[in-house]
Amino acid sequence: MIMTLASLLDVTRRFGEAPALDHVTLDIEPGTLVGLLGPNGAGKSTLLSLVAGLRRPTSGTVTLFGGDPRDHRNRRALGVTPQESALPPTLRVGEVIDYVGAHFDQRMPTAELAAEFGLGDLLRKQTGALSGGQRRRLSVALAFVRRPRLVLLDEPTTGLDVDGRRALWDAVRRQHEAGATLVLTSHHLEEIEALAERVIVLASGRIIADDTLESVVGRVGVSQVRLRSAESDRIASLPGVTHAERNDDGSVTFSARDADELVVALVHAGVPFTDLAIRGATLEEAFLSLTDGPILERAS
Amino acid sequence: MSTVGLTVTHAKYNLIETARIPIALISSLAFPALALLFFVVPQSIVASNALYATQAVVSLSVFAVMSNSLFGFGLTVAENREKPWDPYLRTLPAPGVARVLGQVFSTGALGIAAILPVIVLGALFTAASASLLHVLAGLLALIIGSLPFMFIGLCIGYSMPSKAAIAVVQVVMFALAFIGGLFLPPLLFAPWLDAISRFTPSRQARELVIWAVQGGTLEPWVWIGVLAWTLLTFALALLLFRRDEGVRFR
Structure with a gap:
């Protein structure tokens, strides 16, 4: 039997009255690249925050590497990306990498990680002086400081130009080939199409599709x-x-x-x-038909 | 990495972050020293009397540590809970105690930095005096006596957004400073005010440090009070910390 990296069993999480996640059951198997899709407010970020141990489910069980994600010892092989705006502006790039890296026993050397994500020349710069794209690359790089087994990437390329996005995709693919399992949310359906093997579509806190990319797209017909x-x-x-x-x-x-x-x-x-x-159909059309969104009015 | 190592890491980067915005340091370092220069040094009755001058230096040192604790924990924690960096740090494999102790040590280092100018100015410009041993005993007493301020700061930080925390910290700080006899000596208090004063952690911290520096008898209400405030505020801070999942908006 393959060991499941993370799983949610009948998980509900409420904020006040409204459920952000509504009886969600889900397993993340090793070696996959999972795309998590859903309109704003569908529960994507809540799902990731539960797996990262930031929040407790209202009911149900969340498991990470076989244990409770709220116990720090179970997060040793987890890679998470901070929001780009989260980086402490007064710390230098090298310091941020060292700060995060200090939490892991077998970490990638700072210079090597920086080179991998195109930050080699910026190590001495304060993060507040970086461009949006550079900050974004640093954020994503932090998830890979310690060759993680499972990586949660929340909107990794928001605000990047086309070149920056493709460069980051390549870096993410290399990490995936090196053995990391990835869960990725994105507003860019193109990104999910380019990267994901399995697609989970969330709407109003429920999973409405969970299948291979081809099947989800094919389902729309x-x-x-x-x-x-x-x-x-x-x-x-x-x-x-x-x-x-x-x-x-x-x-x-x-x-x-x-x-x-x-x-x-x-x-x-x-x-x-x-x-x-x-x-x-494209994934975008599949997504819209699944989530009952309006048929896309786009001239392209 | 061990919890101790992670604690040092968190303290180190907290200090680097703070130190890169020097104005934040200057205000907390300068205010108690300025208070000594403006309110104690010119009053020759206090400044030239070794007993009173030493007590004034102790009072302002307690004030320096108290305001540093309340701001350092209350405001910093409230602000951090609103910033997305803090939730990110909470996803790293570090026990919560390493993050909290990191904050304790970085704030503690600033607190010591804040009382140094008070002690130096007090020694140079007033009749205050104490042997080195007594100064060290006073520092130890100060650390113990300031525990409730740290926990009060944490309670404020974990229970409200930063804009509310600024106001509450200031009100709490000045109320505790005045009622606790840190600005005006309790000798000048009316009996009813003195009675209330003895229930405040600031008054208790002041008396504890004065006892450590100047000797004399330690009244039971002082150490019982410090102990009670420490336990009570610690329990509340722990409860709020455990419950915390960042700032929620309704």
């Missing part, structure tokens, strides 16, 4: 058909079309349960069209 046509209104009224949206370049994107049927219907109806393109 909505495809996108994009084309140019002078009679797009007629196409929108064809059976099977759930949504139509005009793009900036004049083409129109139709959402349909079955893209093949729609194309057949198009041809039968004799509607003129050009530049036909078909693709499956």
Whole structure:
């Protein structure tokens, strides 16, 4: 049997009356890269704070490496990222790494960790003088001071530009390949798509999907058909079309349960069209349909 | 790493953080010394009398340590609970006692730094005097007598947000300073005020340190009071600390 790194058993956590987590049961197995998705207020941060031992569940049991996460000895192989704004502004980068590193027996040398996350030239700088991206990289680096077995990354790349995000993804992937199990929350669905193997979707404190990335995306069963046509209104009224949206370049994107049927219907109806393109659903669409969010109004 | 090692680590970085904002140090270091210069040194009746001058230096030392404890614990803890760095530190594999003791030692170091100018100025400009042994005994008594202030500070810090803590710390500090006879000697108190004064931890700390420095008899109400306040405030601080999960907003 594989040892579970962390698990929640029928966990409920209330703040006042409203439950932030509502009877959640969940296991994190070693070696996985788990993406935790959900709209704001879905309970993602509460879930992570329970696993990190910051809060107690109102009811149910949270286990970390087989013990209570509120006992510091059970947190020795856990890596956590502080919020980027949390770094003490007067401490230098090297000092922050040493401060956190002092808590672990077998830690990565400061210089090596700094180099891994592109902070090598900044060790003498106070964190208050860093750019947002540099602070973010330092925050994430702190989770890996001690080659952890389980890492919780809460919004690791918020506020990073595209290059910074990709560089950080590469660093995170290297850590994952080196053996770390990761739980990642993100507002960037692209990030979850790029990194996660297993996706857990939370809404209103409940798990509404927990599966491989492919299955969660496949579950929606909505495809996108994009084309140019002078009679797009007629196409929108064809059976099977759930949504139509005009793009900036004049083409129109139709959402349909079955893209093949729609194309057949198009041809039968004799509607003129050009530049036909078909693709499956993205995680973003899957996410929105799962959480009952509005169909995305986006011109891209 | 051992709990002792982690305690030293936390104390060290607490001090570095504080020391990098010098103005925070200056106010707590300078105020008691200035009070001595302005309120004790010019009054020749007090300043030229060895007994009174020594008691005045003791009173202001107690005040320095008390205000340092109340601010150092009350305000710092309240502020830290609002900052996301503190919850992060709580996810590290360190026992809570290492973080709390780290705070105790860093604040304690500042407290000692705050009484040094009072003692030096007192020795130079007033008739206050005590042998080195008595000064050391006084420091020990001061540490014991200031335990309730530390725990009161922790209770304030763990029970309210920082903006409320600033106000409460100041009210508590000045109330305890005046009623405890740290600004005006209890000799000048009306009997009813003196009776109330004996129940305050500030008065008890003052008498304990004066006893350690000047000798004489230690009245039972002094040590019983210090012990009672220490136990009571410790129990309350421990309760609030255990319950704490950071600041919650409703």
